[in-house]
Amino acid sequence: MNKGLAAQIxxxxxxxGFLCFAGGYYLxxxxxxxxxxxxxxxxxxxxVKIPDLGIDKEVVLYKGMTPFDALLKVASLxxxxxxxxxxxIVTEIGGLQQxxxxxxxxxxxxxxxxxxxxxxxxxxxxxxLVY
Numbered sequence: 160m161n162k163g164l165a166a167q168i169x170x171x172x173x174x175x176g177f178l179c180f181a182g183g184y185y186l187x188x189x190x191x192x193x194x195x196x197x198x199x200x201x202x203x204x205x206x207v208k209i210p211d212l213g214i215d216k217e218v219v220l221y222k223g224m225t226p227f228d229a230l231l232k233v234a235s236l237x238x239x240x241x242x243x244x245x246x247x248i249v250t251e252i253g254g255l256q257q258x259x260x261x262x263x264x265x266x267x268x269x270x271x272x273x274x275x276x277x278x279x280x281x282x283x284x285x286x287x288l289v290y
Contacts, residue, residue: 203279207233211287212253226261226272226283246271249285258288 201222207229208215218232230236230252237251249259249272261272262284268275277283 203277203281205229205277205280206282207285208282209234209252209285211257212255214253220277222279223276225275226263226277226285229277229283230272230285244271247273252285255287258290259285260288261285 202219203222203224204217204219206215206217212234214233216233218229220228220232227249230249234253236249236253237256238247239250240247250256252259260267263275263277263281265282265284
């Protein structure tokens with residue numbers, strides 16, 4: 160095969176690949192869909208209650224933020240990283256050293272605070288864990 164024909168075939172493959180990618184990107188709503196999924200922007204209101212510290216406040220967050228983000232708006236805190244869990248755990252809130260758990264709308268989510276996405280109107284409650 161001569162070099163000219165090989166170059167033309169390669170160019171054709173590159174162009175067809177690009178057109179397939181661009182067509183799929185367009186059909187999947189392109190940047191609009193990706194932006195909806197990953198961009199914060201819409202404000203939500205969440206009520207944060209920590210009865211042991213007398214905290215009961217409503218905070219404004221961006222859509223997609225977590226209980227950890229809401230907690231940072233109402234109190235100082237310390238965390239500790241546990242490699243066995245591959246996660247950070249809240250060990251102190253407002254100067255009160257304790258293991259802390261959380262509930263959203265009365266339910267304890269099966270994921271850590273950093274992984275749960277809050278929604279508008281949620282009630283976030285933090286409580287001391289008893290070992």
